[in-house]
Amino acid sequence: MKKTTLLINCPDKKGIIATVTNFIVAKKGNTIYIEQHVDHELKEFFMRLECEFDQDEEKLALFKDSFNKHVAKDYHMHWEMYNAEKKPKMALFVSKYDHCLYDILGRHASGELKVKIPIIISNHEDLKPIADAFKIPFKYIPVTKTTKIQAETQQLDLLKEYKIDFIILARYMQILSSNFVDQFPHKIINIHHSFLPAFPGAKPYHSAYERGVKIIGATSHYVTSDLDEGPIIEQEVVRVSHVHNVHDFILKGRDLEKIVLSRAIKHHIERKVLVYNNKTVIFS
């Protein structure tokens, strides 16, 4: 039995659930779990469906074809189908901060993240020893204003070579070009060290300190060509007070960044995220 995850969104209309579940029955599949959401304002329907098929890859391809013709077209569906047992391939982009890298590699090593990490890419050499300790290939690709385009070409070649499915910017301190971003739509996850939309841009902990907020946060989001404006996947906060200086904010923030980023990675790996209208539906 092959476990499969179906992610669907389309204009809301009567009968979608019955149509999809009946189609799966007709194709000798078994629906295990449905989760669903309707945005009543936008009149959009969202569904995540886990099902099992007693079929090989070839027949699944036929299923896709048939689903497209007989279901998806009628409802104007945007849909994706994933083999739930296949681990996706994730590339890590880092610079000099090590806390998110330690955290992700630690979770990966202990089996918490069902993903392959074929490569770590960095514009600095500082974190190579960590990659080495965890035995993951580390590619150093320096980036300067003048070499940015070539650097991105190199990066894209590597991502292609390693058949990377999605990218994590684990405190990668470079802004990716629109050209780069467009090749991985909703497949690049960034961690921003503030409670967006408060304090976008650089030095958010300093800005939060200046403003005298009593709570600071971190935000993971899909990268779009609008900096810090992409769909938010997860946020978390922690309380601060006047006794904490900027350095304390940074230390407290690190814990947030690790947790928020790892939660976002898990949501993405488990195909629980649907993006629509620059917002996310996160299935449970």
Place this chain on the structure above:
Amino acid sequence: MKKTTLLINCPDKKGIIATVTNFIVAKKGNTIYIEQHVDHELKEFFMRLECEFDQDEEKLALFKDSFNKHVAKDYHMHWEMYNAEKKPKMALFVSKYDHCLYDILGRHASGELKVKIPIIISNHEDLKPIADAFKIPFKYIPVTKTTKIQAETQQLDLLKEYKIDFIILARYMQILSSNFVDQFPHKIINIHHSFLPAFPGAKPYHSAYERGVKIIGATSHYVTSDLDEGPIIEQEVVRVSHVHNVHDFILKGRDLEKIVLSRAIKHHIERKVLVYNNKTVIFS
């Protein structure tokens, strides 16, 4: 179109979703929203389904009959069906603490709680002025060791007279008898002023202070004949430190109690709670 909420649980089995949704289509109903959960350990299936019918009360009665015969029996379902547009009737039991009462009546007055409150019952007269201010009948039924049985008979008569659907113990400082509780199975909600199962019984804030915990909580649960052991509906916590004494704990706890109890009331009113195995499934 009549909006209806269906709550179902039964042993997990293939085809439940398809069977139910197809039955609704056959009866000219329209499934608007499904939420579902499977407890894989207990192999139990849970579903909350919102649907619309273009039918009068009489025909809905026939639907129930037919659903019982053709669906529920086969799957050994435990199920309930509610008219989603009808406000249930809620009785409030209070003693001397006023904060939960103020909170519930305030929320009710501002339209936040879709419920009728035909009556407030108390074993003390202290809170009568609040009931008066909100123009809700207040029945004073004193309770002593020797009069407890008669008092409960009086209470039960009132609940019957006012056709009460469920009861909120808003810091009611009496323990209800098993006889009473059995007449409202999973229809009595209590607020316990600790993070259960820590600090059950009386004076939990004092016990929490003695133990030196750094976080205190409150718990709302359905009342069963085992004191403080009923299915938990909602919990919330707040941070404390060595600077807070028992009185501070009590003040901070009040805010928790209000929020936790009002959330539990809302879940119950919206038919989002399914009880199984002394635990709750809370649909979103």
Place this chain on the structure above:
Amino acid sequence: MKKTTLLINCPDKKGIIATVTNFIVAKKGNTIYIEQHVDHELKEFFMRLECEFDQDEEKLALFKDSFNKHVAKDYHMHWEMYNAEKKPKMALFVSKYDHCLYDILGRHASGELKVKIPIIISNHEDLKPIADAFKIPFKYIPVTKTTKIQAETQQLDLLKEYKIDFIILARYMQILSSNFVDQFPHKIINIHHSFLPAFPGAKPYHSAYERGVKIIGATSHYVTSDLDEGPIIEQEVVRVSHVHNVHDFILKGRDLEKIVLSRAIKHHIERKVLVYNNKTVIFS
């Protein structure tokens, strides 16, 4: 024995604590509690000191005079001294939203807020019945663009007449003029229904919904002539998800607003807030 609270801030320098505590000893006072903070970046010293004096009002006046001459001048102190046993007088400004009003009056009625509430001022008549139920004078002063100046004059006269110490804007839906604000520096507390600085201005819940944030918040702050830019006293947040619409945000936000505003009121009443550089030091 008269309990007194001293709030001091001045440029950081050696010996402040010893000087102040010795001065109090010399004046036959007893220091019960010191809390202190140094902003190392701004090199500013902050202290809150509780002490007892076995003296009448007259002699305390002499103490103030003497403290000014012999201590405060040398250290360039900004300082205030409060009779810790005297309840300050608080005015409530409201418009149409009732949840914060219910919450504050409920807390006051149950003895949680050590404050007098001589008057409620509103630009609408809607909430008069609540004021009546709690037996607090309610003054209706309508505000339109053309009558704003007269309205504020009327308000200021009332505040003077009732000897008001500080003002709570409990979802008061009017912007106060700079002239008004300047007469109550750091003595007007507002509740803003967002996690400032995210979503300043009107309709923050709508903006938060549009942006797809996963956490919403509320902020209480002192009112300055810069709208939503005053020193933050307290913030709190709550988690939201794609299942919540704007209306749900508003309902969840109400609970935040009540809690955040009441915490700010308590901090202010207990003289635990020192404002400096548009930020607050909140003593514990």
Place this chain on the structure above:
Amino acid sequence: MKKTTLLINCPDKKGIIATVTNFIVAKKGNTIYIEQHVDHELKEFFMRLECEFDQDEEKLALFKDSFNKHVAKDYHMHWEMYNAEKKPKMALFVSKYDHCLYDILGRHASGELKVKIPIIISNHEDLKPIADAFKIPFKYIPVTKTTKIQAETQQLDLLKEYKIDFIILARYMQILSSNFVDQFPHKIINIHHSFLPAFPGAKPYHSAYERGVKIIGATSHYVTSDLDEGPIIEQEVVRVSHVHNVHDFILKGRDLEKIVLSRAIKHHIERKVLVYNNKTVIFS
């Protein structure tokens, strides 16, 4: 200038603050920061004081002597004095779980923990590669029922050899004997994977799942001879729901354990913890 931290507790009495600060002035020291707490119920006074001395070790020893004679005795003080610039030596005890170990070593490597880690001791060999990656000596001391006493002797010898100041049980799955614990009073920190006092003992995540709680927690505490009953240093919680099974609880709990344990370590390192009456005062 030598930075020094003084931790004091004694029966509450007038004049303590003035006496101590004046004594420091007399010894040519400068008080930088005072934090203080009074437990009014137990009538106990607590103080943490940071001060600077322009003196060498020898003269500081004289200071201690003099302080004892002229201050501490009169007030029946329990007091300790630490060189704030000297990194204490911390031993890690682990078994098979790696998440806390990764977390602590990661934080240490990035400079977040001002501590030396001369040794990791384990009753299993599984985590040796992690110790190796971070280049910290790893001592494998197996423990069985019959060898427990010898094993502890071996451990105590190592702790003596490495001049260990305090011990972290980073999910060490053995119970230490009273004999062992008594040699490190309030110097052994454990992380318990539940919100104590709820779910003490083994398998707390399973118990929490069984009970159907809506929030789970983790607790760090000093180890005493009463298992899971020692003074609580820090606690943190996270929300769970019916969709999470025991495995999810465990994964979510791991993040709590890491954060709670690292916060407790920091409090301890910075000498911010005073234990009294089996509870902790945590200075800010």
